[in-house]
Amino acid sequence: MIIIHDMNNSEPQPRLLQGPLTHALSVMPVVVVTGARQAGKTTLVRELARDPARLYLTLDDLDVLEQAERAPGDLVGRSDRVTIDEVQRAPQLLHSVKLAVDKKRTRGRFLLTGSANLLLMRRIAESLAGRATYLTLWPLTRRERLGMGSAGIWSDLLGARPQDWLDLVQAQRVKREDWREAALRGGYPTPAIELDTPEDRSTWFMGYTRVIIFRLRNQTHSSVRPRLFEILSECETALNAGAVVVVKETRYRVRRLPIQ
Numbered sequence: 001m002i003i004i005h006d007m008n009n010s011e012p013q014p015r016l017l018q019g020p021l022t023h024a025l026s027v028m029p030v031v032v033v034t035g036a037r038q039a040g041k042t043t044l045v046r047e048l049a050r051d052p053a054r055l056y057l058t059l060d061d062l063d064v065l066e067q068a069e070r071a072p073g074d075l076v077g078r079s080d081r082v083t084i085d086e087v088q089r090a091p092q093l094l095h096s097v098k099l100a101v102d103k104k105r106t107r108g109r110f111l112l113t114g115s116a117n118l119l120l121m122r123r124i125a126e127s128l129a130g131r132a133t134y135l136t137l138w139p140l141t142r143r144e145r146l147g148m149g150s151a152g153i154w155s156d157l158l159g160a161r162p163q164d165w166l167d168l169v170q171a172q173r174v175k176r177e178d179w180r181e182a183a184l185r186g187g188y189p190t191p192a193i194e195l196d197t198p199e200d201r202s203t204w205f206m207g208y209t210r211v212i213i214f215r216l217r218n219q220t221h222s223s224v225r226p227r228l229f230e231i232l233s234e235c236e237t238a239l240n241a242g243a244v245v246v247v248k249e250t251r252y253r254v255r256r257l258p259i260q
Helices: 019-025 043-047 062-070 070-075 093-103 122-128 154-159 160-169 180-183 191-194 197-219 222-239
Strands: 030-035 054-058 079-087 110-115 131-135 244-250 253-257
Touching: 019 043, 030 043, 043 054, 043 079, 054 110, 054 197, 062 070, 070 079, 070 197, 093 110, 093 122, 154 160, 180 197, 180 244, 191 197
Parallel strands: 030 110, 030 131, 054 079, 079 110
Antiparallel strands: 244 253
8 A cells, every 4th residue: 555655756665564454454443653743643544544434533623623622522423433543632632532442342443643752651651541543653764765665674584594594684675875975865755765865954954843842841840840950051052053862761871973
C-alpha cells in the first residue's frame, strides 16, 4: 500500500508500520497510533480511510472538534468503523469510545492517532485499558525513505547461519550514502523526501524545533520547569549557532556537535 508520495518523483513510500497496524486492526477493537508530530501518522491512517466502510475524522477540523466536545457519543456512532485523528485534542472523547466498544466489541472499530505524549494522559490510559493496543510510528528509516518499507536486514541476519552473513550483506542492493548526510536529512517525511537542499531542510527543522520547545515550555509541570528551561535555553542557543543538538536523557545534558 502506498503511504507517502515523494513530491519530486511521485514514487510510493511504504511504511514499516503498515503490516503491524493492519494486523492490530484485525485483532483489537481500538488501535492507537502515537508518535512525534510530522512523523506521518495522518498520512498513514488516511490511507486506511479509503476503505468506504471506514469514516475518517480529524479533530483539526473545528466542526468535528466541536461535536467531540458537545456530543461525543454521536460522533463515535457516525459509522461502524471510525478513524479519529489528533484525538489528544478532546480526551473526553475516549469515554464515549469505551462505551461504544463495551456495547459492541468489533475488531478494528476505532483507529485513533495522537501525539507522542498521549499515553501520559491518565484519562486515556484508564478509558482504553483492555480495549486497545498501541503502536508507535517512528520517523522514516533510511530504507523507508528509499521506498523499501523496511528497517535493515537484522532479522535476516539473525535468522541465517553466521557463515552466510557476508553473502547476505553483499547481496543487498542499497545505494551507498554518507552517514553524515543521511543523519542531517533525518527521517521526518517533509525534509527527508520533499526538500532537496540542506538549507531548505535546516529551515524546516528550525521551525519544527521552535514549536516543540514552545509546547514543552507551556505543558511541563511547574516542579521541573526551572531545569527544563535551562536545558531548552541551551538547545535554543545551540540551534541558533547552527549546531546539531543531542539531549542526553539520563543526565539531562545538551551536547553541541559540529556539523563540519
